[in-house]
Amino acid sequence: MNPSQGTGDSTLAQFEHALAELGLARYELTLFVAGASALSARAVADVRALGDTYLSGRYRLAVVDVHRNPDLVKSRGVLASPTLVKDSPLPKRMLVGDLSDTRRVLVALDIEPVGDPAPESSGAVG
């Protein structure tokens, strides 16, 4: 185990550093919605509330109507609506759905580590 010990330490260190940085990263989000449907409206409201609660001042959100930008839909590989695409920080993620499952959203966006109960945040968003 000795030779690998050092490597393990350094990987761990990198990971922790990345985690620390994550708390400061700027989020680039794109939300694809289909017109003014109930699902779309709910998704837009959810993302805004979530951003304001957890990413205050360090996120940028673009809302794209799939009906008006079919080329962008194709180039970004979007199938479902609503879809929230996180371009930054890496890794890229695609969140499909109206974002009503806040816990999954937070996990997918790396805002909240897995396993954190965070009941208040859920209430805040809702």
Added chain:
Amino acid sequence: MTAVISHPVPSAVSWVERPLLPKAPTGIAGLDEVTGGGLPRGRPTLVCGPAGCGKTLLGMEFLVRGITEYGEPGVFLAFEETAGDLAANVASLGFDLTRMQADGLLAVDHVNVVRADMDETGEWDLDGLFIRLGAAIDAVKARRVVLDTIENLFGAFSDAATVRSELRRLFGWLKERGVTAVVTGERGEGALTRHGIEEYVSDCVIVLDHRVIEQTSTRRLRILKYRGSLHGTNEYPFFIGEHGLSVLPITSLGLQHAVSEERVSTGNARLDGMLGGPGVFRGSSILVSGTAGTGKSTIVAQFCEAACARGERALYIAFEESAPQIIRNMASVGIDLARWMAAGLLQFHCVRPSVLGLEAHLLAMQTLVEDFQPSLVAMDPITNLIGAGQGIEVSAMLTREIDYLKGQGITAIFSGLSSGSELTSSDQQIASLIDTWLLVKAIDGNGERNRALYILKSRGMAHSNQVREFLITDDGIEFIDVYVGQHHVLTGSARASQEADERSKATALKQDIEQRQLNLERRRKSVEAQAAIMWREFQAEADIVERLRQQGSSAGEVREEERVEQGRLRSADADGTGAVEASAVD
């Protein structure tokens, strides 16, 4: 809903001519015949089958033919392959997807669905996909759409219920847009498709299959259902050839070949004569069938030679002999094939039937015909193909082949080995395809075996109903009349001896007649002699009678004179004086 609900039961006779549903022809050889005109227009059709059965190709050809033959642009939504891969895969079939895309007639959209970087965080729908598809349809004004393979969506999303409801919505939406769609699906366990999407595509379902029977693989196609239309219900073999898919319906296809009135010689004047004079029709199909060693190949070779002698090209496809062997054997009976090979008019294609599947044989034959452009194609013997497939498939393949050759105006001659005097099932299967059927029979008897030929049928020409004995001589085939007696037909030495017998009988009769004539002549002479004698006797008698008559007449005169004289002498009684005088005198 733009879909048209058709009238109830269509009549079997007119289903091809008068489609009750609007149909979109696929342009795929054979498929339009099987579906009675094509896929339901403006509706989705499900094409399902296991991996590698040709689903994607069927979809792609449907689009390409739509563009090239029917002026209907198309959209290919690929869930499995990228546009580049697709283009490369079908380039070998002569489909230039890149150019069609550049011309604005085709849109290929590769939908990459990767579950790994997707999270489901609530309710969603597939509007994104609809938009992409809608945009692609609008961009090329598409009339046809292929979704290949849409079931991949089930792999991308964990919420299968939503995928289902969205697929239902998608198919409804496609119908509303009025596009003719082909949806492919992977075959599932105990179901047509893995995720049961056949529930949503109910208008037309085509099942493809890829089976290996006796080490030969054959692709098959079956129309499982076609709502509102009659359709062929069989499993049809199909193959992927140089120009795409080709479905082989069992029955003959369009039957719309242009026919030729031209007759071509069989290479034997006597056989031509049996066929009403000038020989067989150009572009007809001829079968020479018979048992082993009856001279089928020789007749086939003679046909080839006759074609070459007319300056036409002949293609000889041999399934059991090599070209040098055929040339040597035919040279021994005076048919010089090597000469025509050297002249470039004859080409051999010798292949064991088991080397290739039937599809591949058909493909090879068509390629050869296209390259060589013959006016006659010989296949010797077709029965060997049965080794390469089931009987029904062989006849399907031959149907296709004969159709192909007829369409090109090429005369086809086949030889078929039959096991006995009875027609074999393979003969019967192809009987309806054949225009002229020559049967060669071995006639046993008297410790020898003779060959006889008769014409079982010959469409469109007066032909002999007589059995002809034929000999294979150093100068080819020679036909002889068989001896047809009152009770029996004789061939070979029996015929010869019967003929000798006939000859000696005839001689005897002739001699008899001569004798009788001689006798009659003698009799005539004797009759004449007798007549002469009798005539002379008659003459003699007549003379006597005449003499007597003359004597009789002069005697009468004398008596009169005497009576007058006596009366004068006895005048006393007459007037007295006289008598006195007379008495005085006395």
